[in-house]
Amino acid sequence: MGERSLILYHGTDSKILTPDLTKCNAYRDFGRAFYLSYNKGLARNWAEKKNRTQAKVNGYGLVLNNVEDGCLKIKRFKADEKWAKFVYENRTKEGYVRPDYDIVIGPIADNTLQDWFNKLDEEGLSFSAIAPKIRYEKFKDNQFAFCSSRAIKLLKWVECQ
Template identity: 35%
Template sequence: MKLYHGTNMVFDHIDLKKSKPGKDFGPGFYLSDNMRQAKDLAQARVVLAGGVPTVLTYEFDERLLTRGELKVLSFKDYTREWAEFIIANRNNHTCKPAHDYDIVIGPIANDKVGLQLWKFSNHDIDMGTLIERLKYMKGITMQYYFGTQRAINHLMRL
C-alpha cells in the first residue's frame, strides 16, 4: 500500500526523536493513505513553520498488519474507545507514548481537538458529543501512526 506524509521539507531519514507529544496517537511518524489529505497537511505545516509543501510517498506491505510481527491497533470508525485513546495521548505531554503499539490506524480527528477535549474535561460536553465533534469535517480519513523504529523500518520511500 502507498502511504503519504505531508510536510514542509524533504528528508531522507525518519527520526522519531523529532516527534512531538500531545498528538492523536502519541509521538510518532504520521501518514495517510489519502494524497489529498497529505497535501492539506503539507500546506498547513508550511503556514505554521514555513518551507515548501512536500508530500513524501512510502510503500508499506499491509500484510504486516496481521502477521503478528508488529503490535497493531486499528480503529475503523469514530468510537468511544477511539476517543478515549486520543484523550490519553493528547493529555500525555512526555516524549514516551501512552501505549506500546508499533502502529496505530484510525480516523483523523478534526482541527479543533484541543477545544473539544477541554470542554469534555470540564464536563461541558458528554462523550457522545465529544465523539461527534471530533469527527473530521471532510469525512472519515484514516491516519497511520508509526511509533517505533521497528515499524519505521518497514516503510520504503518511493
C-alpha cells in the same frame, strides 16, 4: 502468494528519506509517531498547514505481507468513545504513556474534537459526560501512526513532490 503493497503519504516541509521518531511531536492524536495517510491530497493539506511555501509530500512503500506476519503490535480504532478518549489522553495528558503499539490506525481528529477536550479542562467535565455528545460519524479519514523504529523500518521512501 504474491507481494502486496501500498503507498502511504506524509505531508511536511522537507524531503524525509528515513523518518526519525525523535523529531516527532508527542502531543498528537496517537502520541509520538510518524503519521501517514493513504490519501495524497490529505497529506498535501497537512504539508500546506505546516508550511505553505515549502509544502512537500513524501511517499513510502509498505509491503503488507511484512505487516501481516504477526510481528507488530497494531491497534486499529473506529470513530467511537474509545478512540476519542485515546486521542484525548495522547493530546493533553502530560506524562501519558501510550500502550506499546508499533502502528496505530484510526480516524483523524479535528478542532471540533479539541473543543470538546478544552471543555473537559475549562468546565471540569468528565470524559464520560462529553463522549455521547461527539458526532463520531463525521470522522471518516484514517491516519496511520508508525510508533516504533521496528514499524518505521518497514517504510521504503519512494517519492517527494
